[in-house]
Amino acid sequence: MKTAFTSAALSRRRLLAGAAGLAGLACLPLPGAAQEAAPGAPSWRLRVGTLKFGTLNWLLETIRAEGFDTREGLALESVDFAGGQATTVALQAGDIDLIVSDWLWALRRTQDGERMRFAPFSNALGALMVAADGPVKGLADLKGRKIGVAGGALDKSWLLLRAYYKAQAGTDLAEAAEPVFGAAPLVSEQLALGRVDAVLTFWPYAARLDARGFRRLLDVKEIVRGLGIDPTPPLVGFIWRNAVMTERGGAISAFLRAAASANRVLATDNAAWERLRPLMQAGDDAEFARLRDYYRAGIPGTFGEAGRASCAKLYDVLAQIGGPELVGPNPGFDRSLFGPVGE
Known part of the structure; x- marks a missing residue:
């Protein structure tokens, strides 16, 4: 990737x-x-x-x-x-x-x-960010983890990630993991402090995390394509x-x-x-x-x-x-x- x-x-x-x-x-x-x-x-x-x-x-x-x-x-x-x-x-x-x-x-x-x-x-649609040396290496590792989500339960990127995860794993990510909703700066800091294992956030905040050494596990564009929607x-x-x-x-x-x-x-x-x-x-x-x-x-x-x-x-x-x-x-x-x- x-x-x-x-x-x-x-x-x-x-x-x-x-x-x-x-x-x-x-x-x-x-x-x-x-x-x-x-x-x-x-x-x-x-x-x-x-x-x-x-x-x-x-x-x-x-x-x-x-x-x-x-x-x-x-x-x-x-x-x-x-x-x-x-x-x-x-x-x-x-x-x-x-x-x-x-x-x-x-x-x-x-x-x-x-x-x-x-x-x-x-x-630009945002990304799922993780620590470079953290426990989440792939989509399957999200199970049982805390995921910071910028916005609320109806955030479009979160809904798309749930749909993609269900297509890949057969279960709802909202049940397989623990979503933690909050403002984008707040959930970014929670990732930096190790209080969440991944963060799904808007692209400017993903860019800032990228600059700090965090890794993009999945871009929302990839999620959309993975759902069979092309062009994005x-x-x-x-x-x-x-x-x-x-x-x-x-x-x-x-x-x-x-x-x-x-x-x-x-x-x-x-x-x-x-x-x-x-x-x-x-x-x-x-x-x-x-x-x-x-x-x-x-x-x-x-x-x-x-x-x-x-x-x-x-x-x-x-x-x-x-x-x-x-x-x-x-x-x-x-x-x-x-x-x-x-x-």
């Missing part, structure tokens, strides 16, 4: 194609769309909800520093929130125009009558209310083009990352490099029909194991959430 990301190992062509794919989502005309604005004269304003130390800020800073917002005639306003739930509430209230969240949340809102739209932000679909993306398309559809398109341009820079230009160091809060050079390389590995590729089909398969797996508590009283996969932005 490959367990290390290095800049040399990343395919320049794949990353550039991925960023171009995101730009392709924004190429179709939208209601209210205008011609490209003259530099320095914004035609569009977009309020983006961000987490204070979230990775979306890395992308937004690159957009501004490289002038991609100006080129697109876009005035970007970042609105910081303390947590993900606060961003979703603000989006539903119309206080902001766009956030980054998982599409399962957006799908449930759509099923409840509040239609949402989605475009990929990252394909994005789970996290840009989400906006369908209701804003008439008034701000042009702004959404402009933003997605700017984001694609910024990702092309971040995919290949190490100097651009030096500018982001203060936002990344890396403890040392090793942690900085891991965060950079994990981000690069998660730059989404072209999202088309195959990706939507993978999302549908992923939904079926999550709905089966998560049940109504996860998918709500009106379950069902709505492909319109993932349609091209111009539709």
